[in-house]
Amino acid sequence: SSGINAEYGEIKEKFDQSHAYSDDKVQLAMQTYEMVDKHIRRLDTDLQRLEAKQRSSEKTSESRMFVDKRSDNKKSADQTALPFSLISGAGEGLDMPVDPNEPTYCLCHQVSYGEMIGCDNTDCPVEWFHFACVGLTSKPKGNWFCPRCSKDIGK
Numbered sequence: 235s236s237g238i239n240a241e242y243g244e245i246k247e248k249f250d251q252s253h254a255y256s257d258d259k260v261q262l263a264m265q266t267y268e269m270v271d272k273h274i275r276r277l278d279t280d281l282q283r284l285e286a287k288q289r290s291s292e293k294t295s296e297s298r299m300f301v302d303k304r305s306d307n308k309k310s311a312d313q314t315a316l317p318f319s320l321i322s323g324a325g326e327g328l329d330m331p332v333d334p335n336e337p338t339y340c341l342c343h344q345v346s347y348g349e350m351i352g353c354d355n356t357d358c359p360v361e362w363f364h365f366a367c368v369g370l371t372s373k374p375k376g377n378w379f380c381p382r383c384s385k386d387i388g389k
Contacts, residue, residue, distance in 0.1 A: 261349070261372055268348040269366045340364045341381075349373075355383040 339362040
């Protein structure tokens with residue numbers, strides 16, 4: 235009976251360890267996905283801005299050619315202007331619309347998504363942070379303070 239209990243305990247210990255490893259793997263996969271997604275959104279925004287700039291310069295050069303060839307029928311520069319949303323990167327390239335009333339968090343000033351951690355400083359102005367933005371891969375043990383509050387506490 236004690237041999238069976240010992241084997242059972244060993245199997246349970248190995249199972250618990252493999253379960254913890256699988257949780258860590260899932261956590262890493264989610265954080266990797268979030269990091270890649272964040273970079274893809276940045277690339278999409280940069281691409282939109284580049285395309286808008288190229289369209290703007292093409293329209294301006296076409297407009298100049300038109301003006302040079304036919305000085306009696308001039309186009310104004312305002313007619314080649316692009317919509318504000320294309321130039322400013324409004325929405326920062328998010329794939330889905332974001333409710334403008336939804337609060338933003340973290341150093342990146344984005345809405346809540348994925349794994350987040352709260353700063354243990356009750357006076358923290360930001361309060362919540364995305365794991366990837368503060369370099370975390372898992373929830374640390376004990377109290378955690380954001381980079382800003384860590385600097386303030388260190389003073």
